[in-house]
Amino acid sequence: MTILTLVRHGETDWNSGGRIQGSTDIPLNETGRAQARELAERLAAEYAGREVVIVSSDLSRAAETADVIAAALGTTVSRRMPGLQERSYGDAEGMDAPTFYETYGPWHAADVPNAESWPVVRERALAALAEVVAETPDGVDVIAVAHGALIREVIMFATAGEFPREGERLPNCSATTFRLDGDAWEMLAYAGVAS
Numbered sequence: 302m303t304i305l306t307l308v309r310h311g312e313t314d315w316n317s318g319g320r321i322q323g324s325t326d327i328p329l330n331e332t333g334r335a336q337a338r339e340l341a342e343r344l345a346a347e348y349a350g351r352e353v354v355i356v357s358s359d360l361s362r363a364a365e366t367a368d369v370i371a372a373a374l375g376t377t378v379s380r381r382m383p384g385l386q387e388r389s390y391g392d393a394e395g396m397d398a399p400t401f402y403e404t405y406g407p408w409h410a411a412d413v414p415n416a417e418s419w420p421v422v423r424e425r426a427l428a429a430l431a432e433v434v435a436e437t438p439d440g441v442d443v444i445a446v447a448h449g450a451l452i453r454e455v456i457m458f459a460t461a462g463e464f465p466r467e468g469e470r471l472p473n474c475s476a477t478t479f480r481l482d483g484d485a486w487e488m489l490a491y492a493g494v495a496s
Contacts, residue, residue: 303434303481304442304489306344307452308370310362311336312473319398322448323390323416328361336474337366341373344444344476348374354437357446358385366474367446384429387448388422391415423454430455434481452477456493459486469493 311333315322329337353374357367359381367378392414393401405411409419430445437443449471456464459479465471475492 302439303437304478305430305434305481306442306444306476306478307455308340308366308444308446308476309449309452309471309473309492310358310360310366310446311340313362315395316473321390321393321396321398321401322362323387323394324360325394326360326362329365333362333366333473334369337369338373340366340474340476341370344370345373348442348444352441353444354379354433354441355444355446356380356382356385356433358387358448358451359383360386360448363446363448367444370444370446380433382429382433384425384432385445385447385451388419388450388454389415389417391417419454422451423458426451426455427458456488456491460488464488464491465493468495470495 311329313322313327313333314330315327317330317332353376355367355371355376355378357363357378363385364381371378390413393405393416405413433443433445452471453465456477471492472494477488477492478490480487480489
């Protein structure tokens with residue numbers, strides 16, 4: 302049995318400007334760094350006395366968020382994993398949301414040239430998380446710092462599509478926690494909020 306917490310990275314300038322980042326490597330801004338420190342304090346209190354493994358996407362916004370969390374927990378990030386990168390949005394990367402909707406239509410159903418398909422995002426995310434969980438000793442918790450669309454795919458898998466609900470988003474530096482027991486996922490804490 303493993304407790305897995307999925308953390309979305311802190312804010313970037315592209316987040317605050319409503320631009321699609323995808324696999325483009327955009328760093329945290331000062332707000333994002335403050336969010337990371339605030340979350341790190343909360344997680345340090347939550348995980349006091351517990352052993353934890355921290356991993357992250359290899360994109361800088363997730364990596365820096367993970368470093369801040371690890372420092373607060375008195376540990377280091379054990380792995381930077383390309384499998385936890387955000388979905389590649391292909392030709393839409395850098396677009397603002399209104400231009401995206403005007404060009405491609407509804408977010409989850411959009412057919413964007415050169416974008417990674419949703420099933421592929423889910424498959425690689427689950428494979429990366431399964432690898433970490435398999436390597437983690439029993440009784441050790443896992444914190445994985447990743448990206449909004451990827452975390453949404455994992456949540457949809459784990460809850461059979463019950464979450465996130467229509468119109469909900471995962472804020473920057475939000476944390477969603479699961480209990481994993483073999484192939485069974487149970488959501489313990491959910492970070493979605495109405496948009």
